[in-house]
Amino acid sequence: IEESLAAAIGAGLPITQPTGFMVLDIGGGTTEVAVLSLGALAYSSSVRVGGDKFDEAIASHIRRRHNLMIGEATAERIKHELGAASRPTDGEEVHLHVRGRDLMDGIPKEIVISQSEVADALTDLVAQIIDAVMKTLEQMVPELAADIVEQGIVMTGGGSLLLRLDEVLSRATGLPVIVAEAPLMCVALGAGRALEDDAFIGVLSTG
Structure with missing residues (x-):
C-alpha cells in the first residue's frame, strides 16, 4: 500500500468515496503531498524535506x-x-x-x-514544503480542487507537529489545514486497517 494512502486511512479519511482529499505526510526523510479519490492516488509528489x-x-x-x-x-x-x-x-x-x-x-x-x-x-525548509503543496494544487483538475477547498489539507507524520506549521500553510494556500490525530501513527494505523477491513481491498490491490 502506498504510504500516502496508508496515512490517509490512518487519519480517518473516507478515501474510497468519490471525494478528493489532500494529505501532507511529513516524515523523517521526505514530505509526501498526495491527492486521493476513490481509493487511489490522483496525484502525488515528494520533496526531500522532513524531520x-x-x-x-x-x-x-x-x-x-x-x-x-x-x-x-x-x-x-x-x-x-x-x-x-x-x-x-x-x-x-x-x-x-x-x-x-x-x-x-x-x-x-x-x-x-x-x-x-x-x-x-527552518524558514527555507518550510518554504519548500509550502511550494510542494502549491504545485500540487496547481496540477489538480477543477473537480478535485473544489473538494480540497471544502475538505482542506490533512497533515500527518512527525513533521506535522512543528509549531504553527498548520497556520503558515493555511495562510499560504487560503485553505483549512488540520493536523491528524496521532500523526506519528497514521501510516502504521492505516496500513493495519487496510489489511483488516474489506472496504480497502481495492486500495491494497492498486497500491
Whole structure:
C-alpha cells in the first residue's frame, strides 16, 4: 500500500468515496503531498524535506551563528522544544539553554537560543514544503480542487507537529489545514486497517 494512502486511512479519511482529499505526510526523510479519490492516488509528489532536515538546519544555524558544534540528539531536542514554522506573534519569546563544543577553542560552552532564531533556521525548509503543496494544487483538475477547498489539507507524520506549521500553510494556500490525530501513527494505523477491513481491498490491490 502506498504510504500516502496508508496515512490517509490512518487519519480517518473516507478515501474510497468519490471525494478528493489532500494529505501532507511529513516524515523523517521526505514530505509526501498526495491527492486521493476513490481509493487511489490522483496525484502525488515528494520533496526531500522532513524531520531529519529540520535537525540538520538547526545544527547548521547554531554552528554558523554561535560557532558551536552540537550533536544530533541536541538538535532534535531543540526542534521538539523550540521548533516552529514562524516566529512567536504574541511577544512571548521562548528560550532554551544549549550546550556544545566551541569551534574556536574546542572547550564546552553553553548558549541561550530563542524560538525566533530556530524558526528563522527552518524558514527555507518550510518554504519548500509550502511550494510542494502549491504545485500540487496547481496540477489538480477543477473537480478535485473544489473538494480540497471544502475538505482542506490533512497533515500527518512527525513533521506535522512543528509549531504553527498548520497556520503558515493555511495562510499560504487560503485553505483549512488540520493536523491528524496521532500523526506519528497514521501510516502504521492505516496500513493495519487496510489489511483488516474489506472496504480497502481495492486500495491494497492498486497500491
